[in-house]
Amino acid sequence: MDQDFDVLIGEWHELADQRPEVIEGRFASDGKALLEQVLSNAMGSTPFWEFSSPSEFAQYVINLRENEKAWSRHLGEVILASQSLLDQGNPDAAEKIFDEFEAKCPWQMFVDIARTQRANTLGDRGAGAA
Numbered sequence: 001m002d003q004d005f006d007v008l009i010g011e012w013h014e015l016a017d018q019r020p021e022v023i024e025g026r027f028a029s030d031g032k033a034l035l036e037q038v039l040s041n042a043m044g045s046t047p048f049w050e051f052s053s054p055s056e057f058a059q060y061v062i063n064l065r066e067n068e069k070a071w072s073r074h075l076g077e078v079i080l081a082s083q084s085l086l087d088q089g090n091p092d093a094a095e096k097i098f099d100e101f102e103a104k105c106p107w108q109m110f111v112d113i114a115r116t117q118r119a120n121t122l123g124d125r126g127a128g129a130a
Contacts, residue, residue, distance in 0.1 A: 016065035
């Protein structure tokens, strides 16, 4: 990940971790543009909605941040579980865990990390999955 992406995610977290009233206050200024950048760059999707109010925008931001946190935790669990399975001599199960995560995770940034970890953990076996 590059420095610009890291700055974007930092700005996203700064916005999304605020109280709803603060997020609502950024609705009319830079909040929607920042959200669009996050959806495009971190999730690989294009926004397709219009918010009817600042409170609807704030709730979406809060929910999306909670979703991001949950997938981040899940990525950590996948990495630990795959290593445990490898330690037990079960690379097929370790690979399956990565496959399932990559198929379901909506956050492209976490999928990229999982693919890197897969390659680092499984070596040549995991190289074709990226």
